[in-house]
Amino acid sequence: MARLLASNAPLCRELGARLRASPPPFAVTCARGSSDNAATFVKYLLEIQSGLVTASVGPSVTSVYAARPRMRDALFLAVSQSGRSPDILNLAQAGRDDGALTVALVNDTSSPLAATCEVVLPLHAGPEKSVAATKSFIAALAAGLQLVAHWSQDRALLDALDTLPDVLAKAAATDWSAALPALTDADNLFVVGRGVGFAVAQEAALKLKETSGVHAEAMSAAELMHGPWTLAGEHFPILLLSQREETRGGVNDLVTKLAERGVPVLVAGAAEGRARLALPGSEEAHPYLAPLALIQSFYPLVNAIALARGRNPDSPPRLRKVTETV
Numbered sequence: 001m002a003r004l005l006a007s008n009a010p011l012c013r014e015l016g017a018r019l020r021a022s023p024p025p026f027a028v029t030c031a032r033g034s035s036d037n038a039a040t041f042v043k044y045l046l047e048i049q050s051g052l053v054t055a056s057v058g059p060s061v062t063s064v065y066a067a068r069p070r071m072r073d074a075l076f077l078a079v080s081q082s083g084r085s086p087d088i089l090n091l092a093q094a095g096r097d098d099g100a101l102t103v104a105l106v107n108d109t110s111s112p113l114a115a116t117c118e119v120v121l122p123l124h125a126g127p128e129k130s131v132a133a134t135k136s137f138i139a140a141l142a143a144g145l146q147l148v149a150h151w152s153q154d155r156a157l158l159d160a161l162d163t164l165p166d167v168l169a170k171a172a173a174t175d176w177s178a179a180l181p182a183l184t185d186a187d188n189l190f191v192v193g194r195g196v197g198f199a200v201a202q203e204a205a206l207k208l209k210e211t212s213g214v215h216a217e218a219m220s221a222a223e224l225m226h227g228p229w230t231l232a233g234e235h236f237p238i239l240l241l242s243q244r245e246e247t248r249g250g251v252n253d254l255v256t257k258l259a260e261r262g263v264p265v266l267v268a269g270a271a272e273g274r275a276r277l278a279l280p281g282s283e284e285a286h287p288y289l290a291p292l293a294l295i296q297s298f299y300p301l302v303n304a305i306a307l308a309r310g311r312n313p314d315s316p317p318r319l320r321k322v323t324e325t326v
Contacts, residue, residue: 016150083111
């Protein structure tokens with residue numbers, strides 16, 4: 001992470017200045033899998049910090065339907081570990097052909113995606129051998145966060161980025177094993193987040209599916225109340241990830257309501273209430289850094305869940321490291 005922040009700072013300063021000089025009318029994200037979860041994080045940052053409406057465009061729009069969405073002058077962000085999926089490449093090329101400013105957040109800088117996009121922000125994660133992406137996911141969050149910080153010239157956020165390597169080191173050493181019994185025995189659960197933290201709820205749910213064979217669904221804390229929470233109960237727990245910012249009040253109310261109805265809630269981070277179990281988080285970190293810390297603490301837990309369920313978390317059945325979709 002220290003390498004990423006140091007290496008990408010000049011690129012982000014230059015790109016931030018370019019975006020301030022010529023503000024795009026909207027932004028487009030393009031990604032699949034864990035990378036699409038990372039794109040969700042960047043979407044929230046762009047809309048909060050820059051006021052930029054940001055849409056996730058389905059790559060199949062160009063690769064399957066042969067449509068050409070109008071993206072002239074937009075900011076186009078493609079996020080990928082491998083940079084080799086044909087549908088991502090197709091949409092990135094369509095964006096560049098139409099006059100969008102195409103930016104790749106990509107781990108493999110020798111990939112076709114890096115060659116297709118005008119600007120490349122490397123993820124600097126090194127070879128990732130496990131099928132399920134972990135360090136490249138956190139790196140994508142950090143790369144997007146660094147770009148937004150330089151674009152918005154948010155001094156507090158820029159200063160907070162300097163602490164990120166230490167925040168992640170502390171998070172990696174944080175023990176969440178108390179959650180192991182409840183989550184190992186669950187075949188179904190919700191992973192809940194809100195705002196800038198929703199992306200890591202999506203990522204945690206995906207990792208539970210990939211590595212552990214648990215049917216986990218990511219859910220916004222706001223959306224949960226619109227019907228889905230009727231599923232939750234003693235054998236359908238909720239893992240809630242929360243950061244200390246504007247969404248905290250509503251998340252605390254949700255924890256209280258769930259507890260009143262006997263739903264087992266495991267809370268990580270800043271939320272308060274009568275949770276079945278409270279897991280430590282990086283509450284002192286900047287709210288935009290907190291999601292990165294939470295997912296860093298979650299990864300050792302999900303590794304342990306997979307092993308406890310008799311699965312190999314590095315090589316899930318039927319999955320390959322590079323998934324090439326059309």
